[in-house]
Amino acid sequence: MSLGTIDRTPPPFFRQGPSALTKLSVCSALAVFLMVADTRFNITQPLRTVVATVLHPVERSLRVPVDLWNGASDYLMGLQHALSNESAARADLARQAERAARVEQLLDENKRLRALLELRPALSVRSQPAEVLYDAPDPFSRKVILDRGATQGVALSSPVINEAGVLGQVTRVYPLSSEVTLLTDKDAAIPVLNPRTQARSAAFGSAAGEALELRFMAGNADVQVGDTLYTSGVDGVYPPGLVVARVTAVDRKVDTGFARIALAPAAPAGGVRQVLVLEPVGLQLPPKPEPVAEAPKRTPAKKGARK
Template sequence: MQSTQPAFFKQGPKPLTRLLIFSALSFVLIVGDARFAMLGRVREQVSILLYPLQWLATAPFSAVRTTNDFFTKQTQLLAENRELHDAQLAAQAQAMQLTALEEENRHLRQLTATQASQPQATQLVEILYNGRDPFSAKLIVDRGDKQGVRSGQVAIDAKGVVGQVVRVQPLTSEVRLISDRNHMVPVEVARNQLRTVVYGMGRAQPLEIHNLAPNADIEPGDILRTSGIDGLYPAGLPVAKVIKVDRQATSFARIICVPLAEIDQHRFLLLLEPPAARPPYPAEAPASAPVAKKRGR
């Protein structure tokens, strides 16, 4: 009776034999794949089967890399956005400064043209600040006694009369605006030479003409200019424009005007030289006593 050995004790090829077989098989596969591309299709199929495992293995690293890239780009975008915003603000500030310089340059050209058109000498002054008294309309300019400014000089801009110098310090001067309550300017209507006086009503308030008869020949739109009869304001300077005439208010017409000068819009003014003192009138010669004729004897 033939004895059977349990399968558990069966032995296959020896390890050395297996090594030789698999080495030879590997060599054949390497040579065949290198020379004849025998395993190309097999490699493609295997890569398709292994792709999910490869994706699962690399997914955490890809997620970390993507998250880092997202936050890095987010930080870069925020920094670029901040830089662009700062550059925009700087450009806007430069544009506003350029606009202000262009406006100031235009005003200075107008003052230069006005200066050339004046028969008397003028002096360019810069406004430093408004007067501190809230109940008056005054300006402080940067020229004073040392620069030849004198009390009584008329201040004008390119459009008309601004005011008059009322106080002179060594380095600064005080200009009372025509809108001040204590200021009055003798004027005439340019259309018909009707003489009157225009009064200030306060800072940022219109001007008024008082004590003019209701039937006076003055209409809205009339231009008022200095009459020159006071000896302080040279004749012919534009002062104001009539905007309203109320002939029914009281026994006198109520006439509202607005200054032609752009009082609160610029930094520079022109000061006119004060008019020269008029020579005194010559005294009249006393009448000579009549000479008595001698009667002949």
């Protein structure tokens, strides 16, 4: 055997290459280098663009079943929601039709009763819109200033309301503005009517300026929590039938003969901007007839008096 044919390479067991730590260090350094180079020079951006362009049709084709499933689910849910809304709208329309029929019936009945009793129709109160400018500078009162005054025809004691109910009453009138005392003011008072019992009373503002109270009510008065009070119209200022407040608490004290009744105003003054100023009812009533002066009685002549 010639010496040239002898394999002089070491067996695999004796081969030695770079260690695992060296390989890890080299790969980590290469990864860090590639990340830094990609961040600074965007060397892999063209490769990403090519891969994204090639895979885009594949992604679209894979999303087709998911989109079909989501679209079918949305269509079925929307159809069910539309059917339920249609059913609710039909039921609401039927209720409104029934209510309209009852209203028409009540109007006809009211018209017949008024014709039978020959009652005078209710007063048509004139009104005008106004806007709240700001609160009054007095911190111990509950008053606001409106942008309507005597120039626009606002009269003293005019009621002020909004869509929720009565807000207060005009207590001062200026040429271009007016001052409104709210119902929650400590000096405010308004006659009210409880339609459940037809009992009349007066609601007064509280010292806290946030609520109302019924005063001088007997301890056994028929007043319940939840009763809604309306204007009675007996003062010649407020037209009857306007919402004033709702009973929130009834404290029947044993030691006194009166009950303490707390009310929540139907129209809170906070955040109110647009209001309606009504003309006082007293300005539309016919004037009171003046008393007729009686003629002086003639004294009878005494008997025996000389002519």
